[in-house]
Amino acid sequence: MPDDLKPEPTEIEFSRAGILAGFRLSLPVALSVFAYGLVFGVLARQANLSLLEAVLMSVLVNAGAAQFTVLGLWTHPLPVLTIILTTFIINLRHILMGASIYPYFRKLKALPRNLSLFYLSDESWALTMGQFQQGKRNGAFLLGSGLALAVGWVGAAAVGYLLGSVVDDPRRWGLDFAFLAVFIALLVAQWKxxxxxxxxxxxxxxxxxxxxxxxxxxxxxxxxxxxxxxxxxxxxx
Amino acid sequence: MTVNFEVLLIILGMALVTYATRWAGPWLMSRVKLSRRVEIWLGYLPGTILISLVVPDLLKSGLAGIVAGFASLVVARLSGNLFLALLVGIITVWAGRSLVG
Structure with missing residues (x-):
């Protein structure tokens, strides 16, 4: 791996084709994200968030593990600082993922780079690194992947909220395993x-x-x- | 369809600190000279992060999970197809849990 990291900055493009490829290849994972988003919607309602608040959180924070965790802290009066600090700590892992993506992203302009980084998650990061590993160099893949996952996550938050307790446990259908399977498949490609x-x-x-x-x-x-x-x-x- | 002002502040705070973690990695690396040593370190990150994502969860997912993980691994290795590995993993874990109960 160090051998295919050239000393020169890695060439990279950022195009609509990259967004579409990221979106398309992430759809199977987005389906599992959707199943978990439904659960988040149900739990957000039980925690007495309004529909708009639940959706707004999924749009703006866009981080599953942190969002599930803070629902457990959602008691009144709201522990504002604890909730924000917990979110920060749970998401610290993004720093390491961002660092690993830097050699590929360093030549991107600030706007596409910073916009794409908003959509960095465990899944979109792993799928994007898989693309780079294959020698593909479209930086927009992360944005497309993140958008596909975000559509699933946000849409499901609303649907889950409205459906209430009808929602099934994703584990029953083995959907909790979808993320693990994807990470394992991408891991295989990382072995050098x-x-x-x-x-x-x-x-x-x-x-x-x-x-x-x-x-x-x-x-x-x-x-x-x-x-x-x-x-x-x-x-x- | 209302948003409580305090809740809005919390959501904005969560969004801000979360985006900071996403933005900080590349920013930090842009401040560091990309020496050979740093590049080698970065090159090891994807694999070791993925291992750290997978192994603890796999160990906690029981026998069905471990068998399914192995199935996904074999399928990914042989086919190189992400979707196929995902499908086989889900079906295996679902079947395993149904059998064991």
Whole structure:
């Protein structure tokens, strides 16, 4: 992998074709996002948010794990700072994902880059890195992917809110596994040989340990950081 | 169809800090000299982040989940088709849970 990262800034384009490709290839995942969005809509109603508030949160925050978590904090009087700080901490993992996308995004203009980054999520990031891994260089893929997922997420929040408790548990249909399956498939494409073994093992061990001992999503940040640093340190010595 | 002012402030606060986390990674990297060492580090990130996303969840998803994870892995490796790997994973986990109950 370091070998296909050229010392020169990576060439990149940003076109409508990239948006469409991102949108299309993310539709299967958007379906699972939709199933979870329904659950969010139901829970938001039970937490006494209005329909408009639930939809507005899904449009503007656009981050599933954080949104589910803060619904558990939604008691009156509202703990404003706790809710915002919790959101921030759960989403810290985005920093690491953003860093990994930087070599490809550095030559994009500020507006398309910053707009696309609004739609960075675990899923859109993973799908986009999969494209870059295949040698495709359309920066708009992230925007298209994020838009497809956001349509599912926001639409489902409204539908779930209006349907109320009729909504089924996505787990019953195995839909919770959709995200894992996608991450696994993209992981397979990231394997570049035995030099990945040690960083991946370190990442796995640290992530599993952190997932048992720390709340929220710290395990993603810590696992990724530990594994990648081991890889960089070993290459260095 | 109303929005409480306090709730609106909370949602805007959540949106702001969330966007900050999305924006900060590239911004931080733009402040760092992209040395060979940093590029090597960045190159290891996608794989190690994905491992960290997958392994803890997989271990918590029971036997059906682990079998389905293996099925997705094999299908992805053989076909290189994301959608097929997703489909096989979901069907396997659904079947496994139905069998075990």
């Amino acid at each position: 040989g035995r030099k990945d073994a040690l960083p991946w093992i370190v990442a796995a061990v640290v992530a599993v340990a952190a997932s048992y001992w720390l709340p929220g999503k710290w395990y993603i940040l810590l696992g990724g950081l530990a594994g990648s640093l081991v890889g960089a340190w070993r290459n260095d010595s």
